[in-house]
Amino acid sequence: MPNWLKKRAYLTPERPAIIFKGESISFAKLYHNAYKIAGKLTAIGIRNKQFTAVLLKNHVDSVVILLALQLIGVRAVILNNRLTADEIIWQINDSKAAFFLSEELFHDKLENISRSLPALSVFTKEDLIQSSFEEPQIIEEIDLDEICTIMYTSGTTGYPKGVIQTYGNHWWSATGSALNLGLHENDCWLCTVPLFHISGYSILMKSIIYGMKIVLYERFDVNETISDIRDEQVTIMSVVSTTLTMILDQLENERLPKRFRCMLLGGGPASLALLERCIEKEIPVFQTYGMTETSSQIVTLSPEDSFRKLGSAGKPLFPSQIKIIQDGKEAAANEPGEIVVKGPNVTTGYLNRESATKSLHEGWLHTGDIGYLDEDGFLFVLDRRSDLIISGGENIYPAEIEGVLTSHPAIKDAGVIGKQDDKWGEIPVAFLVRKASVVVSDITSYCEERLAKYKIPKEIYFVDDIPRNASKKILRRELRKLLNE
Amino acid sequence: MPNWLKKRAYLTPERPAIIFKGESISFAKLYHNAYKIAGKLTAIGIRNKQFTAVLLKNHVDSVVILLALQLIGVRAVILNNRLTADEIIWQINDSKAAFFLSEELFHDKLENISRSLPALSVFTKEDLIQSSFEEPQIIEEIDLDEICTIMYTSGTTGYPKGVIQTYGNHWWSATGSALNLGLHENDCWLCTVPLFHISGYSILMKSIIYGMKIVLYERFDVNETISDIRDEQVTIMSVVSTTLTMILDQLENERLPKRFRCMLLGGGPASLALLERCIEKEIPVFQTYGMTETSSQIVTLSPEDSFRKLGSAGKPLFPSQIKIIQDGKEAAANEPGEIVVKGPNVTTGYLNRESATKSLHEGWLHTGDIGYLDEDGFLFVLDRRSDLIISGGENIYPAEIEGVLTSHPAIKDAGVIGKQDDKWGEIPVAFLVRKASVVVSDITSYCEERLAKYKIPKEIYFVDDIPRNASKKILRRELRKLLNE
Numbered sequence: 001m002p003n004w005l006k007k008r009a010y011l012t013p014e015r016p017a018i019i020f021k022g023e024s025i026s027f028a029k030l031y032h033n034a035y036k037i038a039g040k041l042t043a044i045g046i047r048n049k050q051f052t053a054v055l056l057k058n059h060v061d062s063v064v065i066l067l068a069l070q071l072i073g074v075r076a077v078i079l080n081n082r083l084t085a086d087e088i089i090w091q092i093n094d095s096k097a098a099f100f101l102s103e104e105l106f107h108d109k110l111e112n113i114s115r116s117l118p119a120l121s122v123f124t125k126e127d128l129i130q131s132s133f134e135e136p137q138i139i140e141e142i143d144l145d146e147i148c149t150i151m152y153t154s155g156t157t158g159y160p161k162g163v164i165q166t167y168g169n170h171w172w173s174a175t176g177s178a179l180n181l182g183l184h185e186n187d188c189w190l191c192t193v194p195l196f197h198i199s200g201y202s203i204l205m206k207s208i209i210y211g212m213k214i215v216l217y218e219r220f221d222v223n224e225t226i227s228d229i230r231d232e233q234v235t236i237m238s239v240v241s242t243t244l245t246m247i248l249d250q251l252e253n254e255r256l257p258k259r260f261r262c263m264l265l266g267g268g269p270a271s272l273a274l275l276e277r278c279i280e281k282e283i284p285v286f287q288t289y290g291m292t293e294t295s296s297q298i299v300t301l302s303p304e305d306s307f308r309k310l311g312s313a314g315k316p317l318f319p320s321q322i323k324i325i326q327d328g329k330e331a332a333a334n335e336p337g338e339i340v341v342k343g344p345n346v347t348t349g350y351l352n353r354e355s356a357t358k359s360l361h362e363g364w365l366h367t368g369d370i371g372y373l374d375e376d377g378f379l380f381v382l383d384r385r386s387d388l389i390i391s392g393g394e395n396i397y398p399a400e401i402e403g404v405l406t407s408h409p410a411i412k413d414a415g416v417i418g419k420q421d422d423k424w425g426e427i428p429v430a431f432l433v434r435k436a437s438v439v440v441s442d443i444t445s446y447c448e449e450r451l452a453k454y455k456i457p458k459e460i461y462f463v464d465d466i467p468r469n470a471s472k473k474i475l476r477r478e479l480r481k482l483l484n485e
Numbered sequence: 486m487p488n489w490l491k492k493r494a495y496l497t498p499e500r501p502a503i504i505f506k507g508e509s510i511s512f513a514k515l516y517h518n519a520y521k522i523a524g525k526l527t528a529i530g531i532r533n534k535q536f537t538a539v540l541l542k543n544h545v546d547s548v549v550i551l552l553a554l555q556l557i558g559v560r561a562v563i564l565n566n567r568l569t570a571d572e573i574i575w576q577i578n579d580s581k582a583a584f585f586l587s588e589e590l591f592h593d594k595l596e597n598i599s600r601s602l603p604a605l606s607v608f609t610k611e612d613l614i615q616s617s618f619e620e621p622q623i624i625e626e627i628d629l630d631e632i633c634t635i636m637y638t639s640g641t642t643g644y645p646k647g648v649i650q651t652y653g654n655h656w657w658s659a660t661g662s663a664l665n666l667g668l669h670e671n672d673c674w675l676c677t678v679p680l681f682h683i684s685g686y687s688i689l690m691k692s693i694i695y696g697m698k699i700v701l702y703e704r705f706d707v708n709e710t711i712s713d714i715r716d717e718q719v720t721i722m723s724v725v726s727t728t729l730t731m732i733l734d735q736l737e738n739e740r741l742p743k744r745f746r747c748m749l750l751g752g753g754p755a756s757l758a759l760l761e762r763c764i765e766k767e768i769p770v771f772q773t774y775g776m777t778e779t780s781s782q783i784v785t786l787s788p789e790d791s792f793r794k795l796g797s798a799g800k801p802l803f804p805s806q807i808k809i810i811q812d813g814k815e816a817a818a819n820e821p822g823e824i825v826v827k828g829p830n831v832t833t834g835y836l837n838r839e840s841a842t843k844s845l846h847e848g849w850l851h852t853g854d855i856g857y858l859d860e861d862g863f864l865f866v867l868d869r870r871s872d873l874i875i876s877g878g879e880n881i882y883p884a885e886i887e888g889v890l891t892s893h894p895a896i897k898d899a900g901v902i903g904k905q906d907d908k909w910g911e912i913p914v915a916f917l918v919r920k921a922s923v924v925v926s927d928i929t930s931y932c933e934e935r936l937a938k939y940k941i942p943k944e945i946y947f948v949d950d951i952p953r954n955a956s957k958k959i960l961r962r963e964l965r966k967l968l969n970e
Contacts, residue, residue: 001804001828002804002805007803008803010800175660175663178664179668179695179696182668182670183663183668184667184669209803211664315495318489318492343486377495
């Protein structure tokens with residue numbers, strides 16, 4: 001297949017690609033700018049197939065850098081902006097990235113990282129702009145099996161794993177979505193979610209593949225969202241329950257324009273109350289289920305089914321498949337079990353993790369999430385992976401937080417669970433067993449150095465012991481009981 | 486990827502798939518019926534990966550049979566209905582098909598074919614309906630590299646070659662088209678072109694992959710077309726110049742509804758006069774360039790460019806590429822040369838034709854057609870393959886007709902060219918050198934037994950010799966001069 005960005009700039013050069021802070025950039029200009037940056041990346045020595053870590057905020061410059069990396073076939077290890085320096089260092093080491101692209105904004109973290117990793121070549125976007133230019137070797141034909149991006153997610157083991165997303169994964173995600181949502185000439189996707197998440201990055205890929213305008217935000221803003229849906233003629237938007245609730249609250253008695261055709265709601269199960277509010281306001285909600293490993297949505301519910309199947313995540317996209325496995329075999333209709341998915345949008349594996357990759361039996365990904373298919377084949381997600389906490393659309397893996405907590409000299413054991421929260425959906429709370437005297441504020445500041453803010457336990461309870469089963473696995477349901485008491 | 490028809494029936498069971506003679510059939514029903522026929526095909530002994538020749542007119546039953554063959558992974562050799570028994574026998578022998586599916590309508594041809602090929606298993610659809618049922622082995626996952634269909638086209642060598650179309654070719658054709666034309670929930674494609682052509686078969690594939698309603702005709706009818714565009718809410722239609730002209734004539738001062746969004750015009754270059762009439766009537770014409778080897782369109786012009794680039798065939802679909810080759814190297818902008826194309830929708834080769842398949846250098850198909858790319862990269866087709874005659878959308882290969890003519894005992898040499906025709910675009914005319922006394926009517930009836938009607942020369946001229954170059958290739962431009970005199 002021809003190079004996507006180059007092909008797009010050739011097909012529809014004058015069409016607007018991105019609106020950022022009111023400024024519009026065409027596909028021709030986007031290609032031109034990415035080409036320039038590709039030349040600068042070449043000049044500083046970054047080459048095809050190398051792993052390069054990227055820490056960038058949502059910004060049109062970041063889009064240009066991400067696309068420049070694609071132009072010369074560099075594999076981008078995309079880092080969550082909220083990670084601490086320690087977490088970033090861990091992911092850079094794990095991915096064996098030799099280069100690190102970031103920006104002055106993250107100055108403090110960068111200093112810290114550079115001190116710890118003296119061999120790492122660190123460049124800010126401000127450095128890049130100053131850099132010289134060397135004619136880049138553009139990848140003229142894209143190999144769909146080639147690695148495009150790496151995004152880290154955690155497992156039950158505590159340490160995050162790098163999810164491999166190939167060009168094919170992104171391609172099939174974009175086309176699978178178009179076959180479901182349709183594709184209109186006037187489509188415009190509002191991206192208020194982070195580009196470092198697959199939710200945001202996949203919108204960028206859709207822009208290039210569809211030739212579609214996107215409106216990009218640095219961060220979600222409810223007032224801007226509502227005015228841009230009107231003024232920029234937005235037709236599609238990706239939201240999580242938290243942001244959708246804010247939009248509904250802000251709208252009060254107003255309605256969104258008829259042109260707005262899809263509110264794609266992901267990031268964990270939504271409450272029926274929220275869905276009912278959307279129906280009342282005639283907001284076309286498409287509930288969806290997906291994860292980093294499926295390169296965004298893999299199961300989506302259409303509004304035509306949203307009344308009849310309220311609360312369902314829908315059916316798998318055309319190129320994808322789903323099964324429910326219970327006791328090692330396929331479950332009957334309405335019988336809950338583990339959600340298992342397959343498709344050309346599903347990751348080919350985890351970076352440098354042979355055994356985790358092997359768990360993809362014949363391409364089937366065992367998600368760890370629990371759900372069932374009803375008699376018509378609609379998926380109902382009962383519970384994200386039993387231990388997973390989803391807070392404002394961010395995934396939080398208790399094992400990772402527990403690992404940090406137990407590394408504190410005064411902590412003997414730790415258990416973390418999610419607590420219901422009106423604003424964030426869930427927040428992490430910790431149960432701790434002390435081996436020495438320590439106060440909550442000490443633990444919180446210890447965490448602040450080591451964990452992204454959203455992962456830090458918002459409530460801490462000291463207990464005598466953490467309930468565990470025979471194989472020493474934490475009994476989280478027992479912790480939940482404790483919390484309710 | 487999951488089985489397409491089964492997946493579609495699961496995703497949108499109640500959505501209408503096909504309207505045929507006013508009757509609507511849903512995707513669930515279409516799958517159900519195809520499943521039943523797949524069971525009957527299994528009962529008569531047709532198996533996965535076998536080649537089965539198919540001679541069927543446009544009809545909902547034919548759709549069911551074609552889809553039943555896909556369900557059990559049978560490779561369909563799809564025959565042009567207009568072929569004579571002799572031409573069919575040749576293609577069956579060439580493809581080594583062991584089974585032949587047809588219908589009573591073609592009774593005379595079937596008798597003739599059965600006599601000549603006693604080992605061939607011939608079944609009519611009427612036989613099939615009577616047949617018993619044996620649980621079919623449905624292909625649960627489609628391998629995109631597997632052969633789906635074979636359609637014959639001729640080359641300069643005279644004998645037709647079987648073009649291999651894989652499931653992947655059809656998939657990429659459908660998604661490449663959607664990325665260009667868009668995909669609306671209310672789309673409905675009017676199919677008045679034959680299912681045995683890639684133009685018709687590709688509409689059927691789009692119906693399944695998009696979940697889109699199609700209106701299927703036995704044959705083109707201008708009155709029905711105009712009323713169905715209104716009443717069945719057709720949004721897209723595939724036409725050739727001949728049928729588009731008839732629609733324009735019939736419309737007189739009326740307009741098509743605003744909902745109608747795409748008149749996909751293929752089958753050879755269109756006259757500027759025709760395009761200007763469409764502009765005047767606000768008919769959204771998308772000129773397109775494609776062939777059996779590209780599984781339908783590969784280059785398409787959007788209406789947004791149709792004024793500015795009147796007469797251009799547009800730019801290659803997103804997954805495809807194009808080059809103009811002159812003297813073995815890529816031509817500059819506006820310099821004419823051979824049109825060379827590549828993409829996942831391009832055939833992987835010709836059935837049982839190793840040397841012809843080898844001509845696909847690294848996937849690049851040398852079309853033999855002449856054209857140029859302008860400075861913005863828009864394709865202008867100057868001439869279809871120098872010898873190709875296109876008559877009412879059907880490709881006619883002079884070498885094939887010349888082969889039949891020279892097999893007549895009284896004919897020493899023959900040359901065939903196209904003549905401009907107001908209704909058909911072109912008609913074939915022949916120049917003959919006699920070696921014995923013969924009259925035109927003898928030759929015409931000789932051809933009628935051996936050639937489909939549209940291939941029979943409509944005018945015959947006797948000459949003393951056929952102008953040929955040193956390597957004995959016919960100088961068709963000399964014949965054209967003769968014709969003008």
